[in-house]
Amino acid sequence: MKKVILLSVELVFLIWFFLPFLLKRVINVGNLFGMCATIFALVMTLWNERVQELLMKWREYKLFFYGEWAVRSGAVLILLLLVVSAGKIAVAGYEKAPAGTPVLVLGCKVNGEKPSTILEERIDAAYDYLSKDEDAVCILSGGKGIDEGISEALCMYHGLTKRGIAKERLILEDASTSTKENMEYSKAICVEEGIGNKVVIITSEFHEYRARLLAKEQGFTTYAYGASTNLLYFPTYFLREVLGVSYMSVSGWFGK
Numbered sequence: 001m002k003k004v005i006l007l008s009v010e011l012v013f014l015i016w017f018f019l020p021f022l023l024k025r026v027i028n029v030g031n032l033f034g035m036c037a038t039i040f041a042l043v044m045t046l047w048n049e050r051v052q053e054l055l056m057k058w059r060e061y062k063l064f065f066y067g068e069w070a071v072r073s074g075a076v077l078i079l080l081l082l083v084v085s086a087g088k089i090a091v092a093g094y095e096k097a098p099a100g101t102p103v104l105v106l107g108c109k110v111n112g113e114k115p116s117t118i119l120e121e122r123i124d125a126a127y128d129y130l131s132k133d134e135d136a137v138c139i140l141s142g143g144k145g146i147d148e149g150i151s152e153a154l155c156m157y158h159g160l161t162k163r164g165i166a167k168e169r170l171i172l173e174d175a176s177t178s179t180k181e182n183m184e185y186s187k188a189i190c191v192e193e194g195i196g197n198k199v200v201i202i203t204s205e206f207h208e209y210r211a212r213l214l215a216k217e218q219g220f221t222t223y224a225y226g227a228s229t230n231l232l233y234f235p236t237y238f239l240r241e242v243l244g245v246s247y248m249s250v251s252g253w254f255g256k
Contacts, residue, residue: 006045013235014038020236024117030240085245089238092209097200097223100135102190106182106203106211107142107152115155117230118204118237123159125227126202130165136200138165139189141173141182179207180214187218197221204229206238210245 017034020026044051105126109116115123130138140160142152151174161167173189176182190196198221203211205226212222229237 003045007042010038010041010045014042016232016235017239020233023232026233026236028236028240029243030238031236033243034235034239081246081249082242085242085249086238089206089209089241089245092212092224095222095224097198097225099133101133101223102195102199103129103136103138103225104182104186104199104201104215105138105140105156106179106201106207107140107156107176108204110145110148110150110152110155113149113155113158115159117233119152119155120159121227121229122203123156125225126156127160127163127165129200129202129225130160130169137169137171137195139171139173139186139195139199141176141186143174143176143181145177179211182211183214183218183220187220199223200225202227204237206234206241210241210248213248 014035017031017038020031103126105122108119108122110119126138126140130136138160140153140156142156144151144154151172153172153174157167157170157172160170171189171193173182173185176185186199187197190199197219199215200223201208201211201215202225206229208224208226212224215222
């Protein structure tokens with residue numbers, strides 16, 4: 001019974017990671033890693049007894065014994081790193097800002113001239129925030145990729161103005177191609193416009209931690225207003241972000 005429950009859980013996660021690709025052709029390191037990990041877990045559960053038999057046999061060789069110990073230790077360290085990264089991401093999404101604090105909305109994929117699901121969620125969050133705080137000005141940050149019909153900034157601009165947000169409140173930053181550039185170019189706008197260094201970052205909740213970390217490097221004092229992510233895509237994007245934050249942490253340790 002225990003084996004059946006475990007297999008069922010693993011199969012659910014495998015499908016969950018695969019569905020974004022099946023339905024929307026979303027493929028990134030998050031669902032690739034997730035699918036590989038769940039397939040490995042399924043194999044280990046299905047053939048656990050056989051695997052244990054082989055391990056017992058191979059452990060007679062000292063070289064394998066020490067190699068297995070090194071692999072297990074490395075796996076534990078990696079798991080701890082991923083868990084710590086996940087915890088940082090989970091708590092970074094919400095921090096209320098004083099009224100009138102300028103807003104920085106980060107772009108995401110544009111399909112032709114229409115926002116992707118993730119970008120639509122960020123537009124929803126920006127509209128909700130700007131409707132409540134009518135004194136806040138807003139920087140819309142995101143350039144145009146080679147497979148996008150318009151820039152992410154312009155796509156967000158269209159989405160917000162159609163809902164009634166005054167165009168005078170919106171400033172477009174349409175040159176950036178990464179989160180790091182979002183922050184660099186938006187910082188230049190803040191200096192040019194005399195906006196200051198305090199901003200509310202609106203992005204997907206799983207993206208808030210890394211975004212705020214990069215914003216801090218540019219001298220920003222940040223607050224957060226995380227956009228809720230569709231449950232279908234959440235595991236894929238959350239795991240991708242966990243891997244990204246973990247990589248940043250390891251790179252920082254080695255001074256890269």
